[in-house]
Amino acid sequence: MIIFPAIDLYEGKAVRLYKGDYAQMTVYSEHPEEIAADFAAQGATHLHLVDLEGARSGETPNLDTVVRIRKESGLFCEIGGGIRSMKTVETYLNAGLDRVILGTAAVEDEDFLRKSVAAYGEKIAVGVDVRDGFVAIRGWTEQSSLGLMPFCRKMAEIGVRTLICTDISRDGAMRGTNREMYRELSENLNLQITASGGVSTLEDVASLRKMNLYGCIIGKAYYTGDIQLKEAIGAAK
Secondary structure, three states: OEEEEEEEEEOOEEEEEEOOEEEEEEEEEOOHHHHHHHHHHOOOOEEEEEEHHHHHHOOOOOHHHHHHHHHHHOOEEEEEOOOOOHHHHHHHHHOOOOEEEEOHHHHHOHHHHHHHHHHHHHHEEEEEEEEOOEEEEOOOOEEEEEEHHHHHHHHHHHOOOEEEEEEOOOOOOOOOOOHHHHHHHHHHOOOEEEEEOOOOOHHHHHHHHHOOOOEEEEOHHHHHOOOOHHHHHHHHO
């Protein structure tokens, strides 16, 4: 299982939200490229980036920061947050990002999703953000009527290979990850599933690895020191 340490970006800074609430934001560093370099030094090979401003605006306000992180860290970088047009997909991929994550657009614009997958294949992932069993959109600010499992099955039918599934109620809350949700996804879908939200102990990491998940995102637990990244990478193996 691959460990994806996370950097959430807002105004060029590395921040974390509590349960997706922009009003509850903690700034961890004004130099996120230094955090990425530390990830690499601890043995990370992959990095999960989120443009929190882009998630709301649909633009790429942190593009320069993202490109700097990719170049200076040398890590495999995936990016999500407001990717709602082919132009934005191409902007990120042409800038050297390895994979882009569609969220709101995957829910609301199936034609765009299909065209993206047809053009870029495994470089397209879908972020499935879940609140109370339903898919949330627009930076977690709105709830859709789509149930988790039917939506994931539809993604598989379209040709999506990688899903990043986040339980919003656990994200940044340090309450542990939603193991039942990931077990259900793993057992019922032949997809690359990355777990996100609430991974706060090495036990969480080990339990997800046993489910044969593709990846696991570690966010707040790294920044608070509750998880040492090097140990998590070891546990994931």
